[in-house]
Amino acid sequence: MEDTEICIDINSDVEKYYLTTMYSIEFILGLLGNVTVISGYIFCxxxxxxxxIYLFFLSITDLFFICTLPMFVIQYANDSEWFYSDLCCKFNRYFLNCNLYLSVLYLTCISVDRYLLVRNPTKLHWFQEKRTATIICFLLWVFVTVELVPMFTFIGPKNITDNDDHAIVCVDYASSGNPRNSLIYSMFLTIVDFIFPLCIMGFCSIRTAKSLRQISAQRQRTMNLEKPHRLVILALVIFLVLFTPYHVMRNVRIASRMEGLKPSCTVHKSIKAGYAFTRPIAYLSSAINPIFYFMLGDRFRETLFSKLPFIGPRLMSQSSCT
Structure with a gap:
């Protein structure tokens, strides 16, 4: 009886206040940023x-994801009660994970593209051809979609009964399904869609730095080649800061549900709250990704600024000064 009295459920407060606030901010910033970028690419x-091409597909994916956030804001603001259909719950949870891993893979492609640019600026590698980039983006979308099909057997709404209260909740992937099967599947996603791309990005970052040092030693132009290296480093930082806590806590959360490893009530609630805390951090990439559009090249930035009335010329002059 004492255990139940000292077991404080902080997760409900984290979901009601933290998740609703973070998802609302991400929706506003992500919607403005990605709509601006998509419009800039289409019209400018x-x-x-x-x-x-990689960034355009990334923005489309992010926009799909951003459109699912208002439903989750409403859910968590109403004590996690789900007011929509079962199919809507499944597809919304799917888009969350689909966007996460497509962002990872598209950022990996951008890192490879920047590395190839630095390694040989005058040669167009097959990976850097526009037709190849379009095919790769399409294949990545198909790959992630097929890869996430098993998730539909785990996720879905649940009927929660608490004393006399009855509610339908659209639970997260890590909180649903058989914990043993979920953990195996989660580890597979972590290795294939996070650790492996992270290794590729780390390799690109190291090789890009070596190539820049060689170019600098040969007294060739380096000003235009330092920006690709900064982009690779930035993408690597986004990987480590945003995605690592999420993947660690997701696997810990699933493991905490297993019978043989089930911790005490307090630890269990703390793990659940910690996992909830990392989710918006990982999804924050959808609001941060538009930064790449402005850092990747001056042509897109200047073209977009030129279309803005009144403040466009001022922004262009400030951009050229920096």
């Missing part, structure tokens, strides 16, 4: 490059 950018 005439000459597309390989990197533009």
């Amino acid at each position: 950018l005439k000459k597309w490059k390989c990197s533009n």
Whole structure:
């Protein structure tokens, strides 16, 4: 009886106040940023490059994800009660994970593209051809979609009964399904869609730095080649800061549900709250990704600024000064 008295459920407060606030902020910033970028690419950018294609597909994916957030804001603001259909719950949870891993893979492609640009700026590698980039983006979307099909057997709404209260909750993937099967599947996603791309990005970052040092030693132009390296480093930082806590806590959360490893009530609630805390951090990439559009090249930035009335010329002059 004492255990139940000292077992404080902080997760409900985290979901009601923290998740609703973070998801609302991400929805506003992500909607403005990605709609601006998509409009800029469609109406402003005439000459597309390989990197533009990866980023355009990334923005479309992010926009799909951003549109699912208002439903979750309403859910968590109403004590996690789900007011929509079962199918809507499944697809919304799918889009959350689909966006997460497509962002990872598209950022990996951008890192490879930047590395190839630095390694040989005058040569167009097959990976950097626009037709190849379009095919790769389409195949990645198909790959992630097929890869996440098993998740539909785990996720879905649940009937929760608490004393006399009855509610339908659209639970997260880590909180649903058989914990043993979920953990195996989660580890598979972690290795294939997070650790492996992280290794590729780390390799690209190291090789890009070595290539820049060689170019600098040969007294060649380096000003235009330092920006690709910063982009690779930034993408790597986003990987580590945003995605690592989520994957660690997701696997810990699933493991905490297993009978043989089930911890005490307090630890269990703390793990659940910790996992809830990391989710918006990982999804924050959808609001941060538009930064890449402005850092990747001056052509897109200047073209977009030129279309803005009144403040466009001022922004262009400030951009050229920096």
